[in-house]
Amino acid sequence: MSTTTITFEDRPVACQTGESVLDALLREHIDIPHGCKQGACQSCMMKSLDGAPPPEAQNGLKDVLRHQNHFLACLCYPQRDMRVGRHTSQQFNRATVIGKQPLNSETLLLTLHCHGVMDFHAGQFVHLKRADGLSRSYSIANSRRHAHRLSFHIRRLPGGRFSEWAHGELNVGDDIEVSDPQGLCYYLPDDKERNMLLIGTGSGLAPLAGIIEEALHQGHSSEIHLYHGSREVDGLYWVDEMRELAQRHAHFHYTPCISRGNAPQGIAQGRANDVALAAIPQLKDWRLYLCGHPDMVNQSKRQAFMQGARLQDIHSDAFHVASSTQE
Ligand SMILES: Cc1cc2nc3c(=O)[nH]c(=O)nc-3n(C[C@H](O)[C@H](O)[C@H](O)COP(=O)(O)OP(=O)(O)OC[C@H]3O[C@@H](n4cnc5c(N)ncnc54)[C@H](O)[C@@H]3O)c2cc1C
Ligand code: FES
Incomplete structure (x- = not known):
């Protein structure tokens, strides 16, 4: 099997054909932060020190990072030897847990007070990092109005290292580290007259809730349609809050959906993306936000494009x- 050589901090590491830079470095027990291994969370960002990395390893990065030869190690399958370094400009800020309450049997609302001002767009995500360095990506569920408060x-x-710890062991008063905001799925108030369709499954409601709060605060004047889905009724949350919001804002529409069993009155039967895309067949000029399960996101993207x-x-x-x- 042919290999290339990755040089990291003067240490050469063989990277085999079909192996990512991230997997090669982890195999050698080099501690590189990572999360999804799918190019979504950006926590494995590194920098090529000897020229441009493969273009596909820069998918989803901001232009400034591309030009600086940053890349995602989990997407990088090198065709040549590379010298690589850590992405050192990732900033972490200290925050303190100020609230912890259940949203349903499996989802926790965690509220943090950030000791610095967080300049984020509603809908972005951050990496939460605990003291031993384990970090995971979580979407911000509130609007920009709260510069020091993130939820x-x-x-x-089950068996998830970070989420089990956050539910069971993280307490009000504890400190945790929060990265700079990441990602390109966010609300910009540049076009308040465009209709918006938001589809989320499970905790995918988090970024959508932040976007809706921001849009309403900014005076978004066109239609806003939210479809939130889960398998069963127990997996939904904030149903009353969203209904109440819809009563207060005539242009905000909310449809909770369940994909299994018989839907009770007021809840749609079917997968949230199927229900939404059947209800709104023509999406020309609409702005869409899709968050949650990767299969739902991928299917909805394709279908929305067809529509x-x-x-x-x-x-x-x-x-x-x-x-x-x-x-
Ligand atoms: C951009 C982005 C935004 C996100 N936003 C959110 C959000 O707002 N809310 C949210 O809840 N999640 C969100 N996530 C997912 C989140 O980042 C974590 O991946 C998720 O919480 C699981 O992390 P964990 O450490 O608990 O699980 P992990 O420890 O990473 O485990 C993942 C799964 O693998 C299983 N597993 C782990 N080790 C083993 C093993 N040795 N053998 C067998 N199975 C094993 C676990 O049981 C678990 O089911 C987001 C992800 C991305 C990429
Ligand atoms: S590990 Fe998430 S982008 Fe690489």
Whole structure:
């Protein structure tokens, strides 16, 4: 099998054909931060020190980072030997847990007070890092109005290292580190007259809730349609809050959906993306936000494009969970 050589901090590491830079470095027990291993969370960002990295390893990065030869190690399958370094400009800020309450049996509302001002766009995500360095990506669930307060919806995955810890061991008063905001799925108040369709599954409601709060605060004047889906009724949350919001704002529409069992009155039967895209067949000039399960996000993107949405108007965050092989 042919290999290339990755040189990291003067240490050469063989990278085999079909192996990512991230996997090669982890195999050698080099501690590189990572999360999804799918190019979604950007926590494995590194820098090429000897020229441009493969273009596909820069997917989703801001132009400034591309030009500085940053790349995502999990997407980097080198065709040549490379010298690489850590992405050192990632800033972490100290925050203190000020609230912890259940949203449903599997989802926690975690509220943090950030000791510095967080300059984020509603819908972006951050990396939360605990004292031993383990970090995971979570979407900000509130609007920009709260410069020091961030809230998150954290779904517990059985056996999940971070989410189980956040549910069971993290307490009000504890400190945690929060990265700079990341990602391109956010609300910009540049076009308040465009209709918006937001589809989320599970804790994918978090960024959408932040976007809706921001849009209403900014005076977004066109239609805003939210479809939130889960398998069963128990997996939904904030149903009353969203209904109440819809009563207060005539142009905000909310449809909770369940995909299994019989839907009770007021809840739509079917997958949120199927229900939404059937209800709104013509998406020309709409702006879309898709968050949550990666399969839902990918299917909805394709379908929305077929129904007239432009790709640049489809914003998404797929909540990729790293495979069980990750450390
Ligand atoms: C851009 C982005 C935004 C996100 N936003 C959110 C959000 O707002 N809310 C949210 O809840 N999540 C969000 N996520 C997902 C989140 O980052 C984490 O991936 C998720 O919480 C799981 O992390 P964990 O450490 O609990 O699980 P991990 O420890 O990473 O485990 C993942 C899964 O693998 C299984 N597993 C782990 N180790 C083993 C093993 N040895 N053998 C077998 N199985 C194993 C676990 O049981 C679990 O099901 C987001 C992800 C991305 C990429
Ligand atoms: S983007 Fe590489 S681990 Fe998430």
